[in-house]
Amino acid sequence: MPSSVKALGQARTSGASMAPQAHCCSPAAVQRRLPILAWLPDYSLQWLKMDFIAGLSVGLTVIPQALAYAEVAGLPPQYGLYSAFMGCFVYFFLGTSRDVTLGPTAIMSLLVSFYALHEPAYAVLLAFLSGCIQLAMGFLRLGFLLDFISCPIIKGFTSAAAITIGFGQIKNLLGLQDIPRQFLLQVYQTFRKVGETRVGDAVLGLVCMVLLLVLKLMRDHVPPVHPEMPPGVRLSHGLVWTATTARNALVVSFATLVAYTFEVTGYQPFVLTGQTAEGLPPVRIPPFSVTTANGTVSFTEMVQDMGAGLAVVPLVGLLESIAVAKSFASQNNYRIDANQELLAIGLTNVLGSLVSSYPVTGSFGRTAVNAQSGVCTPAGGLVTGVLVLLSLDYLTSLFYYIPKAALAAVIITAVAPLFDTRIFGTLWRVKRLDLLPLCLTFLLCFWEVQYGILAGTLVSVLILLHSVARPKMQVSEGPVLVLQPASGLHFPAVEALREAVLTRALEASPPRCAVLECTHVCSIDYTVVLGLEELVGDFRRHGVTLALVGLQVPVLRVLLSADLKGVQYFSTLEEAEKYLRQEPGTQPYNVSEDSVPEHKIALLKA
Numbered sequence: 001m002p003s004s005v006k007a008l009g010q011a012r013t014s015g016a017s018m019a020p021q022a023h024c025c026s027p028a029a030v031q032r033r034l035p036i037l038a039w040l041p042d043y044s045l046q047w048l049k050m051d052f053i054a055g056l057s058v059g060l061t062v063i064p065q066a067l068a069y070a071e072v073a074g075l076p077p078q079y080g081l082y083s084a085f086m087g088c089f090v091y092f093f094l095g096t097s098r099d100v101t102l103g104p105t106a107i108m109s110l111l112v113s114f115y116a117l118h119e120p121a122y123a124v125l126l127a128f129l130s131g132c133i134q135l136a137m138g139f140l141r142l143g144f145l146l147d148f149i150s151c152p153i154i155k156g157f158t159s160a161a162a163i164t165i166g167f168g169q170i171k172n173l174l175g176l177q178d179i180p181r182q183f184l185l186q187v188y189q190t191f192r193k194v195g196e197t198r199v200g201d202a203v204l205g206l207v208c209m210v211l212l213l214v215l216k217l218m219r220d221h222v223p224p225v226h227p228e229m230p231p232g233v234r235l236s237h238g239l240v241w242t243a244t245t246a247r248n249a250l251v252v253s254f255a256t257l258v259a260y261t262f263e264v265t266g267y268q269p270f271v272l273t274g275q276t277a278e279g280l281p282p283v284r285i286p287p288f289s290v291t292t293a294n295g296t297v298s299f300t301e302m303v304q305d306m307g308a309g310l311a312v313v314p315l316v317g318l319l320e321s322i323a324v325a326k327s328f329a330s331q332n333n334y335r336i337d338a339n340q341e342l343l344a345i346g347l348t349n350v351l352g353s354l355v356s357s358y359p360v361t362g363s364f365g366r367t368a369v370n371a372q373s374g375v376c377t378p379a380g381g382l383v384t385g386v387l388v389l390l391s392l393d394y395l396t397s398l399f400y401y402i403p404k405a406a407l408a409a410v411i412i413t414a415v416a417p418l419f420d421t422r423i424f425g426t427l428w429r430v431k432r433l434d435l436l437p438l439c440l441t442f443l444l445c446f447w448e449v450q451y452g453i454l455a456g457t458l459v460s461v462l463i464l465l466h467s468v469a470r471p472k473m474q475v476s477e478g479p480v481l482v483l484q485p486a487s488g489l490h491f492p493a494v495e496a497l498r499e500a501v502l503t504r505a506l507e508a509s510p511p512r513c514a515v516l517e518c519t520h521v522c523s524i525d526y527t528v529v530l531g532l533e534e535l536v537g538d539f540r541r542h543g544v545t546l547a548l549v550g551l552q553v554p555v556l557r558v559l560l561s562a563d564l565k566g567v568q569y570f571s572t573l574e575e576a577e578k579y580l581r582q583e584p585g586t587q588p589y590n591v592s593e594d595s596v597p598e599h600k601i602a603l604l605k606a
Helices: 003-013 027-033 036-042 045-073 078-082 086-094 106-115 120-139 143-148 151-168 170-174 183-192 199-221 231-245 247-265 299-306 309-331 338-355 364-372 380-394 404-418 422-430 432-444 449-469 491-506 526-541 553-562 573-580 598-605
Strands: 290-292 295-297 473-476 481-485 514-517 546-549 568-570
Touching: 027 036, 027 338, 036 086, 045 078, 045 106, 045 231, 045 247, 045 364, 045 380, 045 404, 078 380, 086 338, 086 380, 106 120, 106 151, 106 309, 106 404, 106 449, 120 143, 120 299, 120 309, 120 338, 143 309, 143 338, 143 449, 151 170, 151 183, 151 309, 151 404, 151 422, 151 432, 151 449, 170 183, 170 199, 170 404, 199 231, 199 247, 199 404, 231 247, 247 404, 295 299, 299 309, 309 338, 309 364, 309 449, 422 432, 432 449, 449 491, 473 491, 481 491, 491 514, 491 526, 514 573, 526 546, 526 553, 546 573, 568 573
Parallel strands: 481 514, 514 546, 546 568
Antiparallel strands: 290 295, 473 481
């Protein structure tokens, strides 16, 4: 795509996120809520061409993936397609990234299989409730809560999910029957029944995997097309690019043709997908109760059955989608609005539940296809959505012949990159303590996903709190002890500070003066003020002085408000050391409005 077109597309697509804060009824505020208004007035034929190509490429990718991910979610195959089109239309109006595509993903499908009990009604209700929670977070601007889920937790969860999803498809790859879905039982039963492998499924599955890997390698190594290339070379490059980009559809179509050929001969060596409900999904409200053979399950009972899924599914969905959006925004030099993304994902799930969708989020793989195809605006999603709807309306009868081994190959090759082997070595070199939440999350996610994420988050928060409670201090020994905290001082750090000062200054023989160098301290609380007051009293009783140096305005404001008495304040460390060594010509500032330097008093009164 021409660089000028691409740059303009970036600017228009990110216009909503870069708009200044304005009145709720101003044009800028409307553009923030409807980002389409930022780029639609300047839409061009060149953009239309690029968006059409990108939307077609993503559509050919999402159709086989949606069928495969429905298997991961434990739902009939049509539910994957039901979940694949609503996000395309909603994001067209509300999305702030031109690259992101919303739809079913491997990780969300895995979570649905955990929390929806393999029941379509539960999955659809989970989408509705998750969307409501995500919308509420967007309106309340609670996107910052996702910042408490650190990178090691995300890597641990996604790596465990990749293994769980990938191993869960071994049964389909080998044609094994009656394999439970619980991971540990699944591992045991798969190895126990490996002797029952169907040769046809195993051969077809492995051939499909090899084809997908070869096509992916070709896609990664196709050189870019240059205008000076001969027309024949450009055409061949275009054909290779199309085949490798649509590799999932190509391989699944090949496997379907093979299976249909065997079906015509009267011999079928493969396990097939089977009957798929034909036509578009009906528009109806989500099921708030379910009638079973044992009676009616009420809404309250359904919510209780989904349990922690009502927290895990919306949070992971938001985390995955915003991470994808930020990644591609960074690569392509534009910005996204995280809170607007929350609204887009939430509305997608709410409206999707009306057409029997299960929870969806941003897909990294399909977003990469979208970006590599040269998409200019979110309008590319319209082409993808229409393609999914056409497949539902006209192609569902052909889905009967898709071998499950081929879909298993699609899933395994899609989730393999989620397992990041390099993160362990990276954390070992950078900060080994981060391996603790990573490994804890990774291991517990094989038991229950919510326990893995909760335990990892708890450990990360404890590590964070430990750094607050025990801040690092730089200590300079000498006639005058100098202590420099490396960060802010808050109430959990008071005892550590007191212990450090008392041990090094007052318990020495003889006791010596000390300077607390506060250049890096940007905030303190009332408990810290009380601790400082006690320290000043301790120093006075021992006949020595505690001085403060480099107090910033917020800290001075707190000290003035607390009316702390007897504090010796100096502007520089040199002045403090001269005074404490009883050198003439140096006097401290008392912490009062009359003695604080004028430029800081002005800031305090501002």
